[in-house]
Amino acid sequence: MxxxxxxxxxxxxxxxxxxxxxxxxxxxxxxxxxxxxxxxTIWCSGCGIGVVMGALIRAIDHLGLDNDQVALVAGIGCTARMPVYMDFNTLHTTHGRALAFATGLKIARPDMKVIAIMGDGDALAIGGNHFIHAARRNLGITALVVNNSIYGMTGGQYSPTTPLGGRATTAPYGNIEPPFPICDLAVAAGATYVARSTVYHALELDKYLAEAISRDGFSVIEAVSYCHTTYGRLNKLGTAADMMRSLKDNSIPQSALDRLTPEEKAANTKIVRGKFIDTPRPQYTQVYSNLITRVQGGEL
Amino acid sequence: MSVKLMQGNDAIGWGAIAAGCRFYAGYPITPSTEVAEILSRELPKVGGKFIQMEDEIASMAAIIGARIGGLKSMTATSGPGFSLMQENIGYAAMTEIPCVVVDVQRLGPSTGQPTAASQGDVMQARWGTHGDHPIIALSPTSVRQAFDLTVKAFDLSEKYRTPVILLADEIVGHMREPVDLPDFKTIKIFEQNVTESPATYKAFRNTEDGVPPLAPFGVGYRYHITALFHDEVGFPTQRLDEVDPWVERVNSKLEKHLDDISLFEEDIQDGARVAFLSYGASARTARHAMKVARKQGTKVDLLTLFTIWPFPEDVVEALGDRVDRIIVPEMNLGQLAYEVERMVGRKKVRRVGRANGEMVTPQMVLDAMEA
Amino acid sequence: MTVIRSDDNLEAGIADRTEVRLAGEGGQGMILAGIILAEAATIYGGQNAVQSQSYGPEARGGASKSEVVISPGEIDHPEVLLPDVVVALSQEAFKKFGSSIKPGGLLIVDADKVDSASSPKAIRLPITKMAFETTGRIITANTVALGVLVGLTGVVTRTAIEKAIIARAPRGTEEMNHKALDAGFAAAEIVTKKLP
Structure with a gap:
């Protein structure tokens, strides 16, 4: 599809x-x-970002949301170009700030479904501060992070999710910085729905995205993708098809991981696909709305 | 209402409420924090919303996001935070989203002196963000005017779809004066009037007066907003036949309405060969000096600017034609004086600048008449 | 946009301005005292006033000052140029803010806090001690100081300063503040009798 x-x-x-x-x-x-x-689209042929766009559209369609009800807010980067192609209220902001713009929009329009679309550099390097604070507030936004572990648009510089040892144009001898585990970070910062899948597992992405968008609080979807044009070339990982295939071969569902022995689990290096938290807590705009009611009622 | 002794920063907060501001995002910074404090208390009372963001970059982004969602919005900061906001101020200029940014100037550069006064952000207000863009900056001289110009800032911001900087200073922000605020119900603010249907609406249409109306998100006008160069409907473009009209329209839209935007006061004495020109707290020093000079028998003109940007070129040029010398006191080393020199030539201008946290004194202005 | 001619109003805020500087340690309430004096002048006195302040980065301690310019008409330059009256409640505040004063101006210092060698011409009163002895709370020293100041200068009326203080006093402390103010006025009266 x-x-x-x-x-x-x-x-x-x-x-x-x-x-x-x-x-x-x-x-x-x-x-x-x-x-x-x-x-x-501006994406290279074979890019995984289009798969994520397809998943997002199907998820919104599945939920039966009216187009007017949905706002897509993106930062800067390959992934952040996604909203322009879709018929919603779409906002292409500055690098790293999608969640900060989305914060204002969501507070102004709590009734809207606000989805922030970011790449790994956008969400976690320049935008890392906004990411953890939006999670802490449990603001009703879905953060969709397409993780291709590289800065693609600028030509392949290492990002906060580049694997150790991975080569990038600014890591010609291999990356020496450990990557962020996006989902762990989101859970620790207070997100109330967090899940990960890959662009190979498109239908799984549909399902997680639909769930995330239907939740009230701050939800995070990590869509693991790849960049064959930069990272793949610099690290001799083959074509887009090869990299897509490696997402199939090198990922494991949480349910399968759970069946392994503790030793096997500890030794696992595959990408774990699954839902890591789905526990509601008070959502920011609802809490603020209650505060307004109490202030206006003279209670506070 | 009744007479109250009020701080300039509080008056800014009340001005925002009166103007219909219903969203504030900010980050604590001296000497502007009182604006955030009063709005955190007052906004929920009128159904508005306040949020303390993780930094000034996020604050600026959030107020743009909220305005796109339909709420009039504002942030307040001081020099270091104003520097952080610059990229997104450019975003607001590029995407023509109305918003008000209060900068209560303090001594800089960098951390400088948080509690000391300055007017050192004059040029940052104009050129702090990259690229050619329109901007409005208003500078109050009193507590009452801090209220009035905040209201005006919202009005101009909506009317011309541009960020407006309220360029206050620590003196006006922290001083207390008696004020009798008007009944907020009597205050009228420009409201967007979108008459077109979603099918034909173009958020960035090249209209005659340069300012197409702005529809908020979520009410049927689904469109794209980007700070890439964009066509009339908002899609990114690199076509010169779409970029050039945008550059022309947006960079001339304020010029077309200078009569409405340019706020100033001239205190004229026929036959004066000397003029004092100032703004913000320093304008009060200039006025004090003017009275002393006139009392001593020297004829002096006084020009007080309330709109700093766009700079009132014609007014200053005309003043330069009337007098031999224009003295410009300001709490920086001559930032606005540059603009005056640009209009009347360096020979006619005497800068009376101070960048150590202290106000210029009336005597310094008077001394410049002799020097 | 607006053209005005203010030739007929050259005295306003120039010749008829009274400049008051109140200085102390952060936490002694001198900034609040300035605000109260300004409210007495404006809300309760029908005059114009501008109050401003400066303080160090410390929330407590350090030297802070509060300035009030009072005039029947408009006030242009908002800060004190050369004070008519200075009140200093600490040595550091005196050193930092008490050095310049208008010829014939009035300097009031806390006799127990500011050493006599550095302030030979000052009116020296044990303001903090008076506060403690009158109300049991040294925090009322700023109110005592206002009583002394207004009693000696008449820069605002006694009624105006009373109203301003009571309006600002936390509920339940009105009487205490009244007593402190009265103590200040009483001290001013004694000083006035002694003055040549």
Whole structure:
């Protein structure tokens, strides 16, 4: 399905082989794409970000949300270009600040579903402070972090999630900084729904995204992706298809991990896919709304 | 209402409430913190919202986000925080999102002296963010004016879809004066009026007066906002036939409305060959000096600017045609004087600058008449 | 935008301004005393006033000052240029803020806190001790100081300063503050009789 979207989109924009009127009739889901957007995505062919976009659209569609009800807020980077292609209220902000803009928007419009879309550098390096504080407040935002472990748009510099030893244009001898475990960080900072999957497991992403968006509090989805154009090339990891395949081979569901012996668990180096927390606590805008009621009622 | 002794920063807070500000995000910093304190207390009473963010970058981002959600919004800070806000002030200018940024100036650079006064952010207010962009900066001279210009800041911000800087200083922010605030119900603020249907609405339309109306998110006008160069509907573009009209419209929209934006007061004495020109707390020093000079028999003109940016070029140029010398007292080493020199030439201008946390004194202004 | 001509009002805020400086340690309440004096002048006195302050970074201790400029008309330059009256309740505050005063001006210091060698021309009163003896609380020293100041200068009326103090007094401390103020006025009366 995702490939269909991307293929149709880029063909329409690039060569006009498929008439616009037709491909928008392909499915209900595609109605969430912008009809008046006339250029191909900026993503390299084979990139995993399009898969995440497909998952997001299907999740929103599955929840039956009205397009007007949804706001997508992005920072800067390859991933952050995602909202422009989708027919919601879309906000492309400054690097690292998606969650800070989203904070104002959510407080102004608590009724809206606000989804912040960020890459790993955007969310955790320049935006790391906003990430932990949005989690701490349990503000009703879904943070979708597409983790390709590199700064793609600027050409392959190491990010806070680049694996130890991984080569990048600014780590020519291999990365010496340990990476952030995004989901652990989110749980520790107070997020109330946290899950991880990969762009190979697209339907799993759909499911987790739909759940995250349906929750009231601060939810985090880590969508593990790859960048064959920079990281893959610098580390000789093969084509996009090779890297996609390695997400299949090198990931393990939490349920399977749970069945391993403690020794095996400790030795696991695979990406763990699963839901790590799903425990509600008071959501910020609701708490503030109660505060207003009490102040206005003379109680405070 | 009734006469109250009020601090400038409190008056700014009340001005925001009166102007319909319903969202404040900020980070504590001396000497602006009282603005946050009063709004944390007063906003919930009127159904508004206050949040203390993790830093000034986030504060600036949050107020833009809230305005996109439909709430009039404001932040307040001082020099170091103002520096942190600059990138997102540029964002607001680029995306034409109205918002008010209060900068209660303190002595800098860097940490400087938090409790000492300064007017050292004049140029930062104009050029602190990168790229060519329009900006409005207003500078109050009194507690009452801190209230009035805060209200005005919201008005201009909405009318011209631009960030407005309220360039206060530590003196005005912390001084107390008796004020009798007007009934807030009598205060009228420009409200956005979007008459187009979502189907034809263009948030960045190249209109005649340069200012298309702004629709908030979530009410049917689904559109894209980006600080990339964008076309009339908001999509990123690199086409010069779309970029050039944007550059032209946005950078000229304030010029087209200078009559409405430029606030100043001229105190004229026929035949004066000397003028004092100032703003903010220093304008009071200039006025004090003017009275002394006139009493001593020297004719003096006084020009007090309340709108610093856009700089009132024509007014200053006309003043330069009337007098031989313009003395510019300010609590920096000549930032606004640069602009005056640009209009009337260096020979006519005497800078009376101070950048040590102390006010310029009336005597320093009077001495500059002789020097 | 606005053109005005204020030739006929050259005295306002220039010749008729009274400049008062109140200095002490942070925590002695001298900034509050300045605010109260300004409220007495404006809300309860029908005059104009500007109050400003400066203090160090410490929340307590250090030297702080509060300035009040009072005038029947408009006040331009908002800070004290050369004070008519200085009150200093600590040695450090006196050293930092008490050195300059208008010729013929009035300097009032706490006799137990500011050494006599450095302030030979001052009116020396044991303000903090008076506060403690009158109310049992040294925190009322700022109120005593206001009584002395107003009693000696008449910069605002006694009624105005009383109203301003009572309006600011936390509930239940009105009588205590009244006593402190009266003590200040009484001391001022004694000083006035002794003055040539």
């Amino acid at each position: 995702d490939e269909t979207i991307l293929e149709a989109h880029s063909l329409e924009a690039g060569e006009g082989l498929i008439p616009q009127a037709n491909w928008f009739e392909l499915s209900e889901t595609l109605q969430k794409l912008r009809k008046n957007k006339k250029f191909p």
